[in-house]
Amino acid sequence: MSKFNMSLTKVPMAEQDPKVRARNFSEVALGYSMEEAVEEAKRCLQCKDAPCIKMCPVSVNIPAFVGKIAEEDFDGAYMSIINDNNLPAVCGRVCPQESQCESKCVRGLKGEPVGIGRLERWIADYAREKGLHPHMEVEKNGKKVAVVGSGPAGLSCAGELAKKGYEVTIFEALHKEGGVLTYGIPEFRLPKAIVKSEIDEIKKLGVKIERNVIVGKSITVDELMKEGFEAVFIGSGAGLPKFMRIEGENLKGVYSANEFLTRVNLMKAYEEDKTPVHRGDKVAVVGGGNVAMDAARTALRLGAQKVYIIYRRGEEELPARLEEIHHAKEEGIEFKLLNNPVKLLGDERNWLRGIECIRMELGEADDSGRRRPVEVEGSNFVLEIDTVIMAIGQSPNPLIKQTTEELKTHSWGGLIVEEETMETSKENVYAGGDVVSGAATVILAMGAGKIAAEAIDKKLK
Amino acid sequence: MYEILEKEILNPNIEKMEVKAPYIAKKCRAGQFLMVMVEEDGERIPLTIADYNREKESVTIVYQIVGYTTKLLSRMNKGDYLFAVSGPMGKAVEHSEENKKILGIGGGVGAAPLLPQIKEYHELGIECDVILGARNEEYIILEDDFVKYASNIYFCTDDGSKGHQGFVTEVLKELVEKDNKYGEVIAIGPLPMMKAVVDITKKLDLKTSVSLNPIMIDGTGMCGGCRLTYDGKTKFACVDGPDFDGFKVDFDELMSRADMYKEHEKKHICKLEEGGKNNE
Numbered sequence: 001m002s003k004f005n006m007s008l009t010k011v012p013m014a015e016q017d018p019k020v021r022a023r024n025f026s027e028v029a030l031g032y033s034m035e036e037a038v039e040e041a042k043r044c045l046q047c048k049d050a051p052c053i054k055m056c057p058v059s060v061n062i063p064a065f066v067g068k069i070a071e072e073d074f075d076g077a078y079m080s081i082i083n084d085n086n087l088p089a090v091c092g093r094v095c096p097q098e099s100q101c102e103s104k105c106v107r108g109l110k111g112e113p114v115g116i117g118r119l120e121r122w123i124a125d126y127a128r129e130k131g132l133h134p135h136m137e138v139e140k141n142g143k144k145v146a147v148v149g150s151g152p153a154g155l156s157c158a159g160e161l162a163k164k165g166y167e168v169t170i171f172e173a174l175h176k177e178g179g180v181l182t183y184g185i186p187e188f189r190l191p192k193a194i195v196k197s198e199i200d201e202i203k204k205l206g207v208k209i210e211r212n213v214i215v216g217k218s219i220t221v222d223e224l225m226k227e228g229f230e231a232v233f234i235g236s237g238a239g240l241p242k243f244m245r246i247e248g249e250n251l252k253g254v255y256s257a258n259e260f261l262t263r264v265n266l267m268k269a270y271e272e273d274k275t276p277v278h279r280g281d282k283v284a285v286v287g288g289g290n291v292a293m294d295a296a297r298t299a300l301r302l303g304a305q306k307v308y309i310i311y312r313r314g315e316e317e318l319p320a321r322l323e324e325i326h327h328a329k330e331e332g333i334e335f336k337l338l339n340n341p342v343k344l345l346g347d348e349r350n351w352l353r354g355i356e357c358i359r360m361e362l363g364e365a366d367d368s369g370r371r372r373p374v375e376v377e378g379s380n381f382v383l384e385i386d387t388v389i390m391a392i393g394q395s396p397n398p399l400i401k402q403t404t405e406e407l408k409t410h411s412w413g414g415l416i417v418e419e420e421t422m423e424t425s426k427e428n429v430y431a432g433g434d435v436v437s438g439a440a441t442v443i444l445a446m447g448a449g450k451i452a453a454e455a456i457d458k459k460l461k
Numbered sequence: 462m463y464e465i466l467e468k469e470i471l472n473p474n475i476e477k478m479e480v481k482a483p484y485i486a487k488k489c490r491a492g493q494f495l496m497v498m499v500e501e502d503g504e505r506i507p508l509t510i511a512d513y514n515r516e517k518e519s520v521t522i523v524y525q526i527v528g529y530t531t532k533l534l535s536r537m538n539k540g541d542y543l544f545a546v547s548g549p550m551g552k553a554v555e556h557s558e559e560n561k562k563i564l565g566i567g568g569g570v571g572a573a574p575l576l577p578q579i580k581e582y583h584e585l586g587i588e589c590d591v592i593l594g595a596r597n598e599e600y601i602i603l604e605d606d607f608v609k610y611a612s613n614i615y616f617c618t619d620d621g622s623k624g625h626q627g628f629v630t631e632v633l634k635e636l637v638e639k640d641n642k643y644g645e646v647i648a649i650g651p652l653p654m655m656k657a658v659v660d661i662t663k664k665l666d667l668k669t670s671v672s673l674n675p676i677m678i679d680g681t682g683m684c685g686g687c688r689l690t691y692d693g694k695t696k697f698a699c700v701d702g703p704d705f706d707g708f709k710v711d712f713d714e715l716m717s718r719a720d721m722y723k724e725h726e727k728k729h730i731c732k733l734e735e736g737g738k739n740n741e
Contacts, residue, residue: 173547173679173681174547174679175498175501175505175544175545175547211545212484212545212546212547213484213547214547214548214550214681217488217548217549217550217681218484218485218488218547218548218549219484219488239681239682239683240682240683241683241684241685243685243688243695245695249695250688250689250690250695250714250718252717252718252720252721253721255686256684256685256686258683258684258685259678259684259685259686262678262679262683262684263678267502267504267505267678268502272502272503274502274503274504274529274530275503275504275505275678276722276725276726278721278722349717350714350717350718397681397682397683398682398700399681399682399700
């Protein structure tokens with residue numbers, strides 16, 4: 001058996017057929033088999049100064065875990081990755097590998113990069129099935145740290161601190177743990193049983209999670225510190241929905257993506273039917289990021305006959321993960337690019353009936369580096385629609401800032417932190433993830449949580 | 462954790478519960494509300510905190526049985542546990558600097574959120590009058606509590622079984638149109654009632670606060686489902702309210718948005734009524 005697989009393409013990974021999966025909530029990607037994983041792992045050349053590691057926000061030692069899969073030392077592969085990344089089953093599924101690890105893979109120069117994401121997913125699923133647990137003999141140091149939010153930033157920070165011996169308690173505002181992993185990302189991309197299983201592993205490290213506690217309302221950051229927590233990490237996310245502020249936005253049938261996804265993912269409106277969700281027939285999702293893709297594909301699965309994505313820039317500018325855009329198109333979602341809503345139209349009972357849009361063209365680049373969309377005068381048209389989902393961004397929830405005076409924020413709400421330590425303007429209070437950066441990715445949040453954990457440990461030692 | 466410490470049936474449609482909720486009991490103020498879940502994977506519903514006991518670490522909620530979840534709630538008894546109770550949500554009521562008399566108007570189950578506000582004003586030494594309105598005598602609630610805090614209570618029923626026969630607005634008119642001694646009106650009840658009160662007080666420039674309870678999911682400002690148009694701008698009832706200046710609220714839009722899930726609710730209650738008896 002040769003050591004390296006020199007094939008120029010990734011071993012294909014099975015997926016549900018688009019027509020079938022557009023009507024169910026089961027996971028779209030079906031994962032590798034053991035043989036396929038080993039075959040793909042052998043494509044990795046074990047580069048000495050591996051460029052992929054530097055592109056990973058949590059610095060996973062990629063050649064190490066991939067190498068062990070290739071050698072069929074699966075336990076070893078799992079121990080390797082879990083050391084660097086507390087949520088591998090999640091990251092393997094939702095990371096934008098094409099702009100991170102895989103973008104710099106040497107194999108990608110001539111053909112396709114190594115399927116690093118697929119391998120991370122495979123080894124994490126394997127470990128879960130086999131009941132492998134990270135071996136952790138940790139000496140507790142008796143110091144308490146509080147973490148706000150049980151999303152990826154909080155979970156990552158808590159996990160790292162627990163490994164270093166701290167007594168960590170996570171305070172979660174909702175009745176279920178996971179943050180966006182639970183309420184934001186749909187079941188068909190990230191099964192909730194997997195999220196629960198990953199969180200259980202973190203709890204096994206000794207991390208406590210208290211649900212239904214809203215820091216900023218049920219208890220303040222100052223009060224937490226009075227209770228003996230020597231440091232606080234804020235990972236409360238970006239849960240404030242943005243609306244366009246156009247006419248008709250308060251008509252019935254208009255949702256923020258947050259509300260729509262929370263009803264379906266967190267409250268299980270697609271199967272439990274206790275919390276309702278308006279199941280539109282003709283749905284328009286405004287936006288071009290992952291949240292927009294999630295909302296559109298969810299609307300389809302709820303039974304919509306027609307789903308549009310309306311995005312004001314073009315194909316190149318779509319910020320969503322490539323695989324999500326690809327899957328959305330396969331499932332039959334129509335992309336109306338270079339279009340922007342002008343107003344929403346309703347009937348006499350105030351139900352949404354249509355959306356008036358205008359065509360756009362791309363002008364000069366703006367601050368973010370993306371070309372600014374400019375309206376094409378007189379190109380207005382109306383689409384018949386009964387549901388609109390606004391997925392144009394989320395900003396940080398201001399509840400904590402409102403009750404913690406010393407916290408400095410940007411004008412748009414993001415907490416200001418020291419880049420190297422993630423410490424805020426309030427001593428011993430750290431923050432990371434979307435609450436600092438604005439809506440971004442799971443892995444970036446995890447990276448921030450890791451940096452903060454290191455910094456907290458350094459300070460409290 | 463969220464044990465039901467006491468339960469009282471006020472009338473066939475309205476019940477009162479005292480629930481253990483340590484975090485909320487420690488911090489809540491009048492005007493704030495909480496979210497309740499009766500079962501895992503059930504609905505989250507907002508309920509105003511009608512009273513609280515900081516030593517006992519408990520809060521009191523009063524709810525009307527109007528849909529699936531409140532019906533489920535009515536089947537729970539003392540000693541049972543609720544799945545989740547979180548809060549306190551919303552802004553605490555801000556008290557005006559002036560020492561003028563307050564007129565509270567509670568319509569139906571709206572009397573429950575009115576109570577903590579009247580209690581707080583009373584504790585601050587400010588005199589309060591209260592109008593309590595309901596369809597008939599049986600549906601007037603919390604009278605014994607209001608008696609402790611209000612100087613005068615005026616009753617109002619549709620059928621005249623207690624107090625004035627007619628609407629609360631008629632009593633309001635009588636009290637304010639001739640000789641207004643009030644600095645502020647607090648009106649809490651069904652949307653049409655609050656709108657009707659504002660129609661009267663706006664003409665007199667008599668400051669009026671209302672308490673809104675649109676459909677909510679999280680209660681922390683995360684989804685925008687509870688949005689309303691206020692003074693021409695969009696506000697979220699869960700974080701900017703639930704108490705608002707009645708003059709600036711677009712009641713028509715709120716009433717329209719409130720019926721979004723009516724069809725769904727109808728189907729649901731039928732399912733629940735088919736199996737089992739109602740709570741004894």
